[in-house]
Amino acid sequence: MKQLKSILRIVRDYRxxxxxxxxxxxxxxxxxxFSIAALIPFLEVVFNQxxxxxxxxxxxxxxxxxxxxxxxxxxRSFIVERGSLTSLYYFSGAIIVLFLLKNVFNxxxxxxxxxxxxxxxxxxxxxxxxxxxxLPVSFYSEERKGDIISRLTNDxxxxxxxxxxxxxxxxxxxxxxLFYIISLVLISWKLTVFSVLILPISGYLISRIAxxxxxxxxxxxxxxxxxxxxxxxTLGGLxxxxxxxxxxxxxxxxxxxxxxxxxxxxxxxxxxxAASPVSEFLGSVVISAxxxxxxxxxxxxxxxxDGKYFIAYIAIFAQLITxxxxxTESYFxxxxxxxxxxxxxxxxxxxxxxxDPKEPKRIEQLTSAIRYEDVSFSYGDxxxxxxxxxxxxxxxTVALVGASGGGKSTLADLLPRFYDVKxxxxxxxxxxxxxxxxxxxxxxxxxxxxxxxxxxxxxxxNIRLGNQQASREDAEKAARIANAHxxxxxxxxxxxxxxxxxxxxLSGGQRQRVAIAxxxxxxxxxxxxxxxxxxxxxxxxxxxxxxxxxxxxGRTSLVIAHRLSTIKHADNILVIDRGRVVEQGTHSELIDxxxxxxxxxxxxxxx
Numbered sequence: 001m002k003q004l005k006s007i008l009r010i011v012r013d014y015r016x017x018x019x020x021x022x023x024x025x026x027x028x029x030x031x032x033x034f035s036i037a038a039l040i041p042f043l044e045v046v047f048n049q050x051x052x053x054x055x056x057x058x059x060x061x062x063x064x065x066x067x068x069x070x071x072x073x074x075x076r077s078f079i080v081e082r083g084s085l086t087s088l089y090y091f092s093g094a095i096i097v098l099f100l101l102k103n104v105f106n107x108x109x110x111x112x113x114x115x116x117x118x119x120x121x122x123x124x125x126x127x128x129x130x131x132x133x134x135l136p137v138s139f140y141s142e143e144r145k146g147d148i149i150s151r152l153t154n155d156x157x158x159x160x161x162x163x164x165x166x167x168x169x170x171x172x173x174x175x176x177x178l179f180y181i182i183s184l185v186l187i188s189w190k191l192t193v194f195s196v197l198i199l200p201i202s203g204y205l206i207s208r209i210a211x212x213x214x215x216x217x218x219x220x221x222x223x224x225x226x227x228x229x230x231x232x233x234t235l236g237g238l239x240x241x242x243x244x245x246x247x248x249x250x251x252x253x254x255x256x257x258x259x260x261x262x263x264x265x266x267x268x269x270x271x272x273x274a275a276s277p278v279s280e281f282l283g284s285v286v287i288s289a290x291x292x293x294x295x296x297x298x299x300x301x302x303x304x305x306d307g308k309y310f311i312a313y314i315a316i317f318a319q320l321i322t323x324x325x326x327x328t329e330s331y332f333x334x335x336x337x338x339x340x341x342x343x344x345x346x347x348x349x350x351x352x353x354x355x356d357p358k359e360p361k362r363i364e365q366l367t368s369a370i371r372y373e374d375v376s377f378s379y380g381d382x383x384x385x386x387x388x389x390x391x392x393x394x395x396x397t398v399a400l401v402g403a404s405g406g407g408k409s410t411l412a413d414l415l416p417r418f419y420d421v422k423x424x425x426x427x428x429x430x431x432x433x434x435x436x437x438x439x440x441x442x443x444x445x446x447x448x449x450x451x452x453x454x455x456x457x458x459x460x461x462n463i464r465l466g467n468q469q470a471s472r473e474d475a476e477k478a479a480r481i482a483n484a485h486x487x488x489x490x491x492x493x494x495x496x497x498x499x500x501x502x503x504x505x506l507s508g509g510q511r512q513r514v515a516i517a518x519x520x521x522x523x524x525x526x527x528x529x530x531x532x533x534x535x536x537x538x539x540x541x542x543x544x545x546x547x548x549x550x551x552x553x554g555r556t557s558l559v560i561a562h563r564l565s566t567i568k569h570a571d572n573i574l575v576i577d578r579g580r581v582v583e584q585g586t587h588s589e590l591i592d593x594x595x596x597x598x599x600x601x602x603x604x605x606x607x
Contacts, residue, residue, distance in 0.1 A: 008166055010124060010159070010341075014116045021112045022171045028105035029175040033183055035098035036315050113167055121160045128152055128347055135347075136354040137418040141379070146229020147222070151347065154224055155340035162337020165330035173330065176323035180316055187313045188305050191294050195286060195317065220264040222343075227257050268336075290317060354417050360437035366444065366525050366556060367429055369393040370415070374424035377410055384410050385579040387424065392572075397557040399567035401600060402576035408560045411576070412528050415558065416442050446524035448548070450531035452515035454503030459488055460495040462503070463517045470521055482517035482547040484510070509544055516547045527557040564597075564604055573597065 011018065078087060132148065184192045234241065234250060241250050294313065297305050305313075370392040377385040384407045392398045400408040413419050414426060417438060426433045433441055454462050463475045470478075472495065479485040479495075487510055491497040503511040519527070529548060545566055561567045568587045575583035575596045583595050590597035 024105045024109035025172045031102035144229040147225030150225035158340035165333030169330040173323040173327040180320040223261040371427045376423045396571040399559045399570040399573045406576040407579040445526045446519035447528045452511040478521035479517040481550045483543045484513035529559045
């Protein structure tokens with residue numbers, strides 16, 4: 001029941017559609033029952049052709065035995081008045097009309113649930129995607145991309161089928177079962193009591209299978225996430241795999257993960273598919289028992305049931321098996337979907353630790369300085385920054401240098417609040433950045449990283465990312481400042497050229513200059529440059545460095561650099577080692593100190 005409630009919570013916005021679904025299914029179940037009941041007059045015509053008999057008039061009554069006698073009287077009166085052949089035509093036509101109406105309302109119910117299931121998938125995927133975009137960067141250090149993709153695709157699909165199963169469990173199958181059972185009671189309550197007494201056996205066996213289904217489904221979806229993660233990593237690192245002749249190794253790794261998923265899914269399907277044949281077999285056992293018990297009642301004159309009603313009873317009971325069987329299948333769907341919904345809920349319920357304050361303060365522009373005051377930060381139990389303090393005055397360029405893993409990129413990530421400091425504070429002028437709205441804070445910043453992040457869209461839209469109001473002319477001006485206009489103009493469609501996945505149609509230097517043009521167009525007051533030229537060849541580095549210098553003019557900049565030649569003119573250089581500032585000063589001052597910085601300069605072979 002708990003799983004059913006969790007699934008139904010996500011369809012609350014479609015209550016009006018569910019109301020329509022209930023009406024259409026109620027009508028479909030009524031006409032389905034009548035279409036089967038129409039066999040009774042058909043059988044009366046075929047097996048009782050004597051229309052000359054005198055009929056005893058029966059009065060209408062709601063008591064089951066007398067109601068059947070009254071209906072039997074009306075039926076025979078109709079046949080006597082019109083003759084057997086004409087009555088046969090009427091009854092055959094009535095069967096056709098009833099089946100038509102049943103299927104029309106069935107179609108309408110299917111169409112209604114199609115709208116609901118598609119809407120739920122759209123809404124759920126939207127909620128999860130928006131949550132993923134809002135969650136802090138730290139969330140993704142604990143999660144695998146493949147598993148997240150699996151949740152957005154396969155788990156959402158399972159929830160879709162769970163929604164169908166839950167709605168059918170509540171608003172479809174119960175109508176058919178209810179109306180069929182009422183008609184069975186009207187025909188013979190004794191036979192119906194006998195039937196109901198032996199049905200719980202099948203229900204017990206099916207529930208035993210269902211209990212084990214949910215945990216297997218969870219394991220299967222998790223393992224599928226691992227398979228997708230391997231695929232995603234393979235596509236991203238194909239050059240490295242081929243360069244190291246590791247195709248066989250990566251294939252074996254994938255085959256192992258894929259095989260583990262295969263075993264889990266085989267186990268899942270074995271349990272899931274067992275429900276249908278088990279329920280069908282048990283249904284046939286029940287029908288056989290009813291045939292024996294009911295047949296004895298027909299043959300026993302003291303508990304007689306008319307032959308045509310007994311045949312109708314068997315036909316209706318056989319139809320009862322279908323919704324009962326579908327009810328078990330829907331139950332299995334809900335069990336599987338609840339496992340997937342829990343995986344999606346783990347994302348939706350993840351707390352976003354990087355949030356706006358209740359009453360955020362606004363800052364119009366940087367007027368004084370950015371100050372790191374006794375800042376410490378840890379990834380889990382590993383401290384990477386320890387009580388660090390420094391200042392970047394307005395218009396200054398401060399560079400961070402040092403060995404990899406020293407905490408330089410982390411220092412830069414703390415400023416736009418990709419992470420929050422564990423202790424200490426970062427101030428922009430007199431404001432703690434935690435007291436500012438995140439949107440306001442980041443609107444003041446432009447970020448250029450070592451690996452430029454571009455999207456599978458046109459050059460123009462990549463430059464306008466974050467500034468959709470900018471005109472084409474503004475984008476072209478930004479591209480000129482970034483030394484990108486000349487190569488963009490030579491592309492097949494110029495600024496409207498699609499650049500492929502992650503900008504794969506462009507060279508590394510071209511991608512970096514597009515990223516710089518994007519930062520130029522944003523026109524930020526504060527720049528964060530993280531290894532912006534380290535992955536480029538000499539010619540590209542020269543063009544990108546010129547673009548960066550154009551970008552930095554008149555701006556406050558925090559620069560992370562491994563190529564020390566690119567930061568010789570910085571106003572202040574901080575040498576970072578194991579999360580601490582071990583030296584600081586200008587390039588010439590640090591050279592004169594003959595310390596850590598001088599050793600780094602000597603290693604790179606320039607003075």
